[in-house]
Amino acid sequence: MSLLKRALVLMVAAMLLPQVQAADESDSLSVDMIVSKVNKASYYAGDDGRSDARMIIVDKDGNKQLRQFVILRKDEKDEGDQDFLVVFSRPSDVRGTVFLVNKHVDSDDDRWLYLPGLDLVKRISAGDKRTSFVGSDFFYEDVSGRNPALDTHELLQESDEAYLLKSTPNDKANVEFAYYQASINKETFLPMVVDYYNEQGEIYRKMEVVEVEEVQGIPTVMKSKILNLETDSVTYMQFRRPTYDIGVPQEVFTSRSLRNPPREWLEAKQ
């Protein structure tokens, strides 16, 4: 290659390169890819995990309620089926209450409930997942994850730090929102703010991430809150001592664990 040719190639490359990079940044991630990354970052961190969790529900008058539980999770594969075990410790009257969820992406979830005070194991019908999670402003779906396939997503805006996604439900009959908008951190792919809009186009519900920490190299939401703007109630969710990839076996997520919660996996190992 002649010097001239080299110089020419370099010149052309120099001219093209920034444009190629620019194109890469905006076009390389399709909406579907963003949504998929968000789903993974939010609900599929590591192959499994455990965390202590505490919810403080504050009503409009400042009255506080407390819910404390341990949450165990195991993924079959990323963005695939996964299992949850939620064991309550506070308030003390509900200590030992257990939820078991075998989440299926392509079919209805299996949900189980154990109430020690009534000595009762009960299957919960799949039905509606947008009901309150134990009286808080979180829905079941906020805890176990909403299937991205249920909504149609569009990228409204993109800044240096965040994507703004608008998600509209494919079937309006099963949800209470008209659409929601999520502001997604470009680095972590965690949704930092999610606003839920009603039919009148007003925000009536808002999720905010308050604190993110890196745990075993994985950006992890440590504190978040959901505001119900209709009732002026707010629920703070705090996670503590989260760990990933602990190797929790599959049999922990069967109905046997309801009456006999697996202590060794529930307790935090420091």
Added chain:
Amino acid sequence: MEGFMKQSLLTFTMQKPKWVFVITLLLTAIAGAMIPSIVVDTDPENMLAEEQPARVFHNKVKERFNLYDAIVVGAVTEQGVYNPQSLQAIHQLSEGIARIEGVVVPDMMALSTVDNISQEGPGTIRFEWMMKQPPQSEQEAETIAQQVQRLPLLQETLVSGDDKATAIYVPIEDKDESYRISQEIQTLIDKLDSSDAYHITGLPVAEDTFGYQMFVQMGISAPLAALMIFVLMWLFFRNLKFVAAPMIIAMTTVIITMGALIGMGFTVHIMSSMIPIFLMPIAVVDSIHIMSEFADNYKEGQDRKTVVKKVVGHLFTPMLYTSITSAVGFFSLMLTPIPPVQVFGAYVGFGILLAFILTIAFIPAYLCALKPKALASLQSDAGKKSWLQKLLPKVGSKSLALSKLVTVGFVVVIGLSLWGITQIQINDNPVRWFKSDHEIRIADKVLNEHFAGTYNAYLVLDYEQGAAREQWLDAVNAIKHRVLKSDLLELMHTDEDLGTQLNEAIITLEDRLFEANDAQAKIIEDLLTEAEQARRSLAYFQQPQALENIEQLQQVLQDSGLVGKSNSLADVVKTVTRELKSGEQEDFVIPASQRGVAQALLQYQSSHRPQDLWHMVTKDYSSTALWLQLKSGDNQDMTRVVEYVNNYLAENPLPENVSAKWAGKSYLNMVWQDEMVAGMLGSLISAFVVVFIMMIILFRSLLFGVLAMLPLSITILFIYGLIGWVGKDYDMPIAVLSSLTLGLSIDFAIHFLERARDIYKQTKDFKLTMQRMFGEPASAISRNAIVIAVGFTPLLFAPLVPYITVGFFLATIMAASAVVTLILLPVALKATRRWAFKP
């Protein structure tokens, strides 16, 4: 004193009539300018002072349990509401209502907004919306019917027992918006494609609608009454110049009084809206007296000032006294602990005194300013006698001749009246302020036929927090670690309630536990146990025994037949327990342990409407509210419920540390009613005593004092006897009538006795005195009575019942007190003439 006042006032007004006109006009203009800033208040809650304990508690309860005033919308169809068309319509309407500004959407209760908890096959529980989408088939509609029937909180509340009606409960942020919101709901209903009958009711609607109509009514009734008075005076006196004077006094009095009331920042309540109607007749009376006497006495060519001086001099004292006594009657209302009644009494009293001053100042000035020609036309045509002037002397002579019969007659009337009074039913109900054919009354009737009741009362049970607090404080005080101890104690010094304080202590301790070493961890864990323990003992209404007590209380209420339905935390716990267990009736029970209850309630909260729970119990479970649905808003019915429960609780006392208290609109209405009855009696008695003393001073005679009180005493007895006989409930307007009677009846008696004594002084002969009395004086009294009585007939056509009541009884009072005065006083004077007219 009186003489001096009279002289200086008269001199001023007759020397400077223009000044009098300018001052009057100015005052009227200033006061009139205040009127546009009128604020109407129709909230019966304001019948109680803001710091009244029952009202304070009621509002605390509303806040504590997030309770809102609610509009009730009902759809009724004979074929039953569980069909796709009806449910489609109610679904559509609910969605529309949810978009109305000012509706508390999360708390709206309709088939499409409530949750269902049910069994889905064996061992499976299902939480879902009761009717997220309207059903497409009869079968789907039938499924909803079956599900509602299983839920005791919904059955008979959301759907009627006969399935023919379904309701939407629309809680609203501000009850003063109920009229607007109900109108918007009506617009939505009108757009519905449904053949079902829709009704809107609920106390807030009744109250706010009443306020709206009251405003309209004020603009119609008061001017109409003025017109009527004008026409009547025209018929009597046939002279525009003559009639104009009293009309000017009446208008000026009303404008200045209302302007002052509004300008002083008082709201116009149903009572004060009637001030113009009360003031107008009282205001015209004095000027009619002066004008009549002037017309009788003035002969052409006379010096009018001399005649005016003579006439006013003659009438000043009786007018002063009638005005003061009438004012006293109304001022006495200020002793009743009902703020709107106090304002009403104060301003009517003020208005009466104002009318007196205006009459004394304005009428002489007016007479002096008239052109001589106009003055001449005022003279009464002595030759022509009206039917009244022909009739009255006969009445006088007949009653004197038959004095024994008259006496017996009055004794009988008194006896019958006393019996009637014993029959009086003390009762009020804001919905009954509308006529029975008003749409609100119809809605009220129809919906309460179908549902358990649209009227609400709450029985609030409170657990004494002291023990739980002590328990926790003891544990904290035993801590050795100073920082931890002071931090925990500090948490206890906030305004928050104990439950929240304990939760905050738990949160703090948990956070410390995170960083603690083993030794500290042990201490913290012990404290956590203590805090949880205190929290559990505070959660009294999570305990099975407490819920069983509530269950019993509800059963007692149901058995009493006085309550349509009661809803409680126990109902929730039993329903959830049943569905968690087998779904069968045998499991419709309260769990055996507090943990069982807590866990059932945790499931209840896992619904679309977790906040529903907090309408029944506080978050720390130390206070619970039983919601009672009543079919009637009558205070009497509420009183029966309260008495019944009180009796039950006296025989079956609540545990020592639990107290029961009432709240709710129906209860508040009962409280102010009770306060009003007691207060009115106090007002009446004190006014009676004051007026009696004034009469003794005025006539400087005990006998004349007694005589003066006679007609009004009999009139009051008669009016209230009549109310008992007719079976009209003793409500707010009726209560106020006693003062009106006192104020107006005494006028006639004063004029009659004063004139009788005057004439006797001239004639020294009783018979002759009476003959003359039934000339001009009796016809003046009768004319006044007729003007006022007939002047208020427009009120009878008002669409609002309190106005009709006032109109009817006002007319009756005027007629009765004139009749009693004219028939009884001559007889009484005859019987006592030896002492009455001592030489």
